[in-house]
Amino acid sequence: GAVVSQHPSWVICKSGTSVKIECRSLDFQATTMFWYRQFPKQSLMLMATSNEGSKATYEQGVEKDKFLINHASLTLSTLTVTSAHPEDSSFYICSVPGLLATRYFGPGTRLTVT
Amino acid sequence: AQTVTQSQPEMSVQEAETVTLSCTYDTSESDYYLFWYKQPPSRQMILVIRQEAYKQQNATENRFSVNFQKAAKSFSLKISDSQLGDAAMYFCAYRSANQGGSEKLVFGKGTKLTVNP
Numbered sequence: 001g002a003v004v005s006q007h008p009s010w011v012i013c014k015s016g017t018s019v020k021i022e023c024r025s026l027d028f029q030a031t032t033m034f035w036y037r038q039f040p041k042q043s044l045m046l047m048a049t050s051n052e053g054s055k056a057t058y059e060q061g062v063e064k065d066k067f068l069i070n071h072a073s074l075t076l077s078t079l080t081v082t083s084a085h086p087e088d089s090s091f092y093i094c095s096v097p098g099l100l101a102t103r104y105f106g107p108g109t110r111l112t113v114t
Numbered sequence: 115a116q117t118v119t120q121s122q123p124e125m126s127v128q129e130a131e132t133v134t135l136s137c138t139y140d141t142s143e144s145d146y147y148l149f150w151y152k153q154p155p156s157r158q159m160i161l162v163i164r165q166e167a168y169k170q171q172n173a174t175e176n177r178f179s180v181n182f183q184k185a186a187k188s189f190s191l192k193i194s195d196s197q198l199g200d201a202a203m204y205f206c207a208y209r210s211a212n213q214g215g216s217e218k219l220v221f222g223k224g225t226k227l228t229v230n231p
Contacts, residue, residue, distance in 0.1 A: 032217065043205060043221045044159075091157060095219075101147045101209055103219055105159035 003027045004096050006106035013084055013113055020080045021109045023094030029074035034095040034103070035067075044093060050077040084113040116141045118208050120222035127196045128230050134181075135191045135225045137206030145211040148182065148189045149219070154202040162204070165189065167211065193227075201229045 007022045023033055031052045036044040048069055049057040056069035066088075068080040081088055094106040117140045127133035139148070150162040165173045165182050172180050177194045193200055206222040 034219075038157075043223045046218055049218070093157075093159065095159075097217070100164065101211065102149070102161055102164060103159075105151075107156070107158050 003098070003104040004094060004106040006092075006094055006109050008109060009107060010110045011112070013111070015085055015113055016083055018080055018082045019084060019111060020078055021092055021094075021111075023077045023079070023096075023106050025075045025096045025104075028096055028098065028104075030077075030096045031074065032097060033071060033077040035069065035077070035079050036093045036095065038091040038093060038108075040091075047079075081111065084111070086113045089113045116143070116146075116208050116210070116220050118206050118220050118222035120204075120206055120225050122225045123223070124226045124228070126228040126230060127193070129196055129198060131196055132192060132194045133196055133227065135193075135204050135206075135227065137189045137191070137222055139187050139189065139206070139208050139220075141187070141208065141210075143210055143212055147209045147211055148180075149207040149209070150178070150180070150189075150191045151205045151207060151221075152200075152202045153205065153224075154199075159205075163191065196229050198229050198231060201227055203227075 005024045013019045033050040035047045038044050047062045050069045050071040052071045058064045071077040089112050093108045095103045098104045119138045146167045148165045152160045152162045163173050163175045163178050179192045181190045203224045205224045208220045210216050
């Protein structure tokens with residue numbers, strides 16, 4: 001069964017609005033979660049590392065004020081895309097550390113900004 | 115910084131045949147993990163196989179096996195008896211195993227595998 005869930009799986013929002021994406025670790029308590037962005041036919045790009053109870057660590061070039069990350073519990077991290085624009089349209093994937101250095105990935109969220 | 119290179123953007127194989135996907139990486143670390151992940155059209159990332167750098171023995175998982183050449187920094191994936199369900203994007207990934215090292219996964223750009231019936 002699924003180890004990591006994401007909600008919603010698909011969302012359309014208007015330009016200028018904000019949208020929140022949830023990532024839940026179903027089988028593991030996760031002090032760390034990872035958020036990726038994937039454009040069509042491209043690889044996964046790490047956006048930020050979500051840390052439970054503290055601030056997220058953002059990758060270079062990722063606007064922390066635009067992509068707000070909250071890791072409020074050991075099983076939930078949220079990514080909020082603020083003031084979304086069409087160029088933010090993408091596929092967002094979260095990941096949770098698993099056993100033996102592996103990662104479990106959520107099913108992804110497709111964001112379309114109109 | 116570590117980099118992962120997949121030199122084959124696309125590959126195709128006939129059903130029941132064998133195909134090998136290439137991956138090379140660059141690192142100055144001595145201890146690390148290497149992975150192959152599969153992303154089918156559903157876009158759910160699935161772990162295919164995992165290799166620990168300190169282990170000389172190549173990892174195998176059923177029809178999937180790797181050829182790990184540490185000195186050459188090469189980590190190829192062999193898929194035997196290819197099935198239609200193997201059609202997907204395959205990503206090679208690297209992760210440090212050093213104490214205090216980065217937990218980040220570094221991905222290659224991927225290889226799109228097509229399986230022809």
